[in-house]
Amino acid sequence: MTGRAQQLRDALAPEADNASARFAGHHRGRLPGSATVHGVQMQAVQGLGLHVPGPSCHVGIGIEHWTAFEPTDDPITCQRAACVHAARNPPKDSVDVHQMLLDLDVPQGPGQQEAPTGT
């Protein structure tokens, strides 16, 4: 990385971190001035080694949108393939916890204990 790129990276890193923090626990987002809800995917900022959340379909990606791409819990409405895929395949951590409990294959009955560790 050139000195100039490093300077740019250093200047943008806090904004990238802030953008990532805002999307913690959110997997859908909206670009400014748009009602369309997109899936969210971490995206590399070319040449800078930074990653920021952006629309899965890569529409509207630009440094100017890092702080403007807003997290939402509304349903995905974008019809581009990557966002349709995101809507059909939500990340595991966004699945309703009660549904997850129903899906678990939990051993039942007495005698089910954790295996001893160590020797």
Ligand SMILES: [Zn+2]
């Ligand atoms: Zn989209």
